[in-house]
Amino acid sequence: MTAPRTLYDKIWDEHVVHQAEDGTCLLYIDRHLVHEVTSPQAFEGLRMTGRPVRAPEKTIAVPDHNVPTTPGRENPDQMPEESRIQVAALDKNARDFGIHYYPVTDIRQGIVHIVGPEQGWTLPGMTVVCGDSHTATHGAFGALAHGIGTSEVEHVLATQTLIQQKSKNLKVEITGSLRPGVTAKDITLSVIGATGTAGGTGYVIEYCGQAIRELSMEGRMTVCNMAIEGGARAGLIAPDEKTFAYVMGRPHAPKGAAWEAALAYWKTLYTDEGAHFDKVITLKGEDIAPVVTWGTSPEDVLPITGSVPAASDFAGGKVGAAQRSLDYMGLTPGMKLTDIKIDTVFIGSCTNGRIEDLRAAAAILKGKKIAPGMRAMVVPGSGLVRAQAEEEGLAQIFLDAGMEWRLAGCSMCLAMNPDQLAPGERCAATSNRNFEGRQGRGGRTHLMSPAMAAAAALTGYLTDVREMMAETV
Amino acid sequence: MDKFTTLTGIAAPMALVNIDTDMIIPKQFLKTIKRSGLGKNLFDEMRYNQDGSEKPDFVLNQPAYRQSEIIVAGDNFGCGSSREHAPWALLDFGIRCVISTSFADIFYSNCFKNGILPIVMPQDVVDVLMEDARKGANARMTVDLENQTVTTSDGQSFGFELDPFRKHCLMNGLDDIGLTMEKAASIDSYEARVSGQRPWI
Numbered sequence: 001m002t003a004p005r006t007l008y009d010k011i012w013d014e015h016v017v018h019q020a021e022d023g024t025c026l027l028y029i030d031r032h033l034v035h036e037v038t039s040p041q042a043f044e045g046l047r048m049t050g051r052p053v054r055a056p057e058k059t060i061a062v063p064d065h066n067v068p069t070t071p072g073r074e075n076p077d078q079m080p081e082e083s084r085i086q087v088a089a090l091d092k093n094a095r096d097f098g099i100h101y102y103p104v105t106d107i108r109q110g111i112v113h114i115v116g117p118e119q120g121w122t123l124p125g126m127t128v129v130c131g132d133s134h135t136a137t138h139g140a141f142g143a144l145a146h147g148i149g150t151s152e153v154e155h156v157l158a159t160q161t162l163i164q165q166k167s168k169n170l171k172v173e174i175t176g177s178l179r180p181g182v183t184a185k186d187i188t189l190s191v192i193g194a195t196g197t198a199g200g201t202g203y204v205i206e207y208c209g210q211a212i213r214e215l216s217m218e219g220r221m222t223v224c225n226m227a228i229e230g231g232a233r234a235g236l237i238a239p240d241e242k243t244f245a246y247v248m249g250r251p252h253a254p255k256g257a258a259w260e261a262a263l264a265y266w267k268t269l270y271t272d273e274g275a276h277f278d279k280v281i282t283l284k285g286e287d288i289a290p291v292v293t294w295g296t297s298p299e300d301v302l303p304i305t306g307s308v309p310a311a312s313d314f315a316g317g318k319v320g321a322a323q324r325s326l327d328y329m330g331l332t333p334g335m336k337l338t339d340i341k342i343d344t345v346f347i348g349s350c351t352n353g354r355i356e357d358l359r360a361a362a363a364i365l366k367g368k369k370i371a372p373g374m375r376a377m378v379v380p381g382s383g384l385v386r387a388q389a390e391e392e393g394l395a396q397i398f399l400d401a402g403m404e405w406r407l408a409g410c411s412m413c414l415a416m417n418p419d420q421l422a423p424g425e426r427c428a429a430t431s432n433r434n435f436e437g438r439q440g441r442g443g444r445t446h447l448m449s450p451a452m453a454a455a456a457a458l459t460g461y462l463t464d465v466r467e468m469m470a471e472t473v
Numbered sequence: 474m475d476k477f478t479t480l481t482g483i484a485a486p487m488a489l490v491n492i493d494t495d496m497i498i499p500k501q502f503l504k505t506i507k508r509s510g511l512g513k514n515l516f517d518e519m520r521y522n523q524d525g526s527e528k529p530d531f532v533l534n535q536p537a538y539r540q541s542e543i544i545v546a547g548d549n550f551g552c553g554s555s556r557e558h559a560p561w562a563l564l565d566f567g568i569r570c571v572i573s574t575s576f577a578d579i580f581y582s583n584c585f586k587n588g589i590l591p592i593v594m595p596q597d598v599v600d601v602l603m604e605d606a607r608k609g610a611n612a613r614m615t616v617d618l619e620n621q622t623v624t625t626s627d628g629q630s631f632g633f634e635l636d637p638f639r640k641h642c643l644m645n646g647l648d649d650i651g652l653t654m655e656k657a658a659s660i661d662s663y664e665a666r667v668s669g670q671r672p673w674i
Contacts, residue, residue: 017660018656022637024636026660028660037556038503038557051650082504086506123674133554147579149555149557149579150557151586154650155649155653158653159657160664163652163653198548198552201576231552231578233579254673261671265671297493317488317489317547318490324489414500416501433553435493435495436518437496437499441518
């Protein structure tokens, strides 16, 4: 009888191709997702050494980081020259190396971490990598998924494997149920607030507990997406009936007898009773409030009912960092978070650009107008999410409220395309990073859930969405 | 990849915690399809004003530190985005070694692919090295990979831990892909086995 294993242990064990005496493993990669920004140098490396892509049928590419989100973007002249070159390079590399590809003209194009699950490329028990740190998203399916650098992208293209050392196991349990107005985004930000951005370094997280079980697949993706912001390369959630229901019938999910065989295997993907975790963190679902970030690190999390802290509230190296954040963000210690005035709202990204996120925002915005002078954009995570939102009438709610309704892409999450903040511009964002300059040089980012961002769009200030929900009842 | 054996050079003190890869190389410089040429934009928004002029108080702009080859940094260096442009920019500037109490996982791996040595030291040692780095250009620090030591300008020596495989690759400038290609038979047999067990992959 084998010793009890965690979900991570099981997936890891299934993918070890070779183990060296010092424990270094060669790990097989089932799915390799590729985008235009971190891949050109990797394909160039293959060309220089004359190496083919070992498993083109397991490699999926989509341009997302650079692409404009405004109409007419199929005309490459809409892009600045450098972006155009990068997207053209991906077009060519996909063609030359024979990998699956969704160009901007394809309705299935979108953010790579939304396209993968949507098309059924991401399945339970797989190893999934991408040259992007938010690859952790796919862990929501019980897949071991993490970001890699460009040298590793080249390594996977050439060998379909990665050289890896096994991480430690971290269990993050969210007990009980969430209260109204509290979402998956609030869970994942609250965990980072509790552990710090380095709390997960060296670990793979398994999220579990009743509140996680009660989340939809979209919500679980939001939670796993930000595992990297807590320092963990990957976050996992054991697959269950919700997972199987989401996957069934997707274009690249198994069908017929293969589906039955897959399902039988997927049902073995859970942490055994008594398996060892190196660290355990437990939060009560009932204690989690709608949260926002005040600073320039995702760990700078506070309930919306709180006030801006002072640098002296912290210890060690964080004192200087907190002061730097306060200066950058233009905030005064002691001011109430709900007194912070917002210029711009961004709803989208691989964290919160799925249909459920748009529904949550639309529910708050329905029949209302955004604050005068407010700039607000909604950027769906894929062309298919966009089409569904139009069909459900969500797009019209956003437009009627005075918001921009864009085409799919990473957009203002990292501002590589024209969607950027101006210096000093303050944004309520549903994305994942509030780093200095992330959304544009000098731009100020507050992270929050889609419902909270929608509430801020209406009032023009950071707002407790629960008050707004009471209003509409 | 250049080999890394020993390095004696100027160390720049950067005590800020959570220096993320967006700070190391902002996104507007990721639009390149090359690995080279990023050094001039290393720490761009910390280093330059909006008009392109240098910020004189930023450490790498100070005369003593313009030739730095080592950075002594605050906790959790390299967090955030997986962009390998971060180590490419460091290397292109001339940085071959970063010392901190902790590194983000992806950045840490990316360093080894580019001949950069990231060294993890406990807080009390980083404090000593930070003080030494603050002495400026005349205080050169020595990093000895073979013996796994860092020695301050006044001769205090500290050992560090490192994975033996990564050390071997760094000391010999080895290409990972070439090493893995030697195990092609193992990959073939893995694929053959799994295609029977999990054909939907």
